[in-house]
Amino acid sequence: MPRFEDRLWSELVERHGAVLAEQPVLARAAPRRVRRGPLAAAALALALGLAALVIALGRGGGTSAYAVVSNPDGTITVTIAELAGVQPANERLEELGVPARIPPTRSDCPTTRADLHPAHLTPEQSRESFEAVGGNGRYSIRIDPQAIPPGDTLLLRAYEEPSGPIAMRALVIEGPAPACLAPDHGQTGPGGG
Numbered sequence: 001m002p003r004f005e006d007r008l009w010s011e012l013v014e015r016h017g018a019v020l021a022e023q024p025v026l027a028r029a030a031p032r033r034v035r036r037g038p039l040a041a042a043a044l045a046l047a048l049g050l051a052a053l054v055i056a057l058g059r060g061g062g063t064s065a066y067a068v069v070s071n072p073d074g075t076i077t078v079t080i081a082e083l084a085g086v087q088p089a090n091e092r093l094e095e096l097g098v099p100a101r102i103p104p105t106r107s108d109c110p111t112t113r114a115d116l117h118p119a120h121l122t123p124e125q126s127r128e129s130f131e132a133v134g135g136n137g138r139y140s141i142r143i144d145p146q147a148i149p150p151g152d153t154l155l156l157r158a159y160e161e162p163s164g165p166i167a168m169r170a171l172v173i174e175g176p177a178p179a180c181l182a183p184d185h186g187q188t189g190p191g192g193g
Helices: 003-022 036-061 083-096
Strands: 066-070 076-080 130-135 138-143 153-160 166-173
Touching (some): 076 083, 076 166, 138 166
Antiparallel strands (some): 066 076, 076 138, 130 138, 153 166
């Protein structure tokens, strides 16, 4: 036994020897060895999983101004937290091959909502395919890219609500998205939609 254990045992016998003598002596168990292999493997797997998540968010999740996330069911969730995130979100949607765009809102833009031609959707391509979700002061749109008719575009309009968060609306239009949109009545600010 190491010195500390020797001293501890001697002190224990000295102070409580009479009690120890009355009690039956239990066989001393062999020191237990901790198997570090499975524990180390689990820790390594957790670290690798977290690293993969960080890399995935860095590549596809975006910055705090926006997030474009591919979901396991094939849908895409788009979140705009700041109007500055519109352009990088559009770039990410283009990388993913999703026919959806968020045109910036500019007061000098000649294209208005009235100039847009809504696409004709079948019941399978209905509004449920472009579900708005929200929480914690953030709004998102969950997109099913398969529900966008070929040649058409899902137009997402991002705009700042009076209470502060960025809200979004979805509309499937015929053809490509315009380069910009004029603000709707009551909308202000560059970059929104």
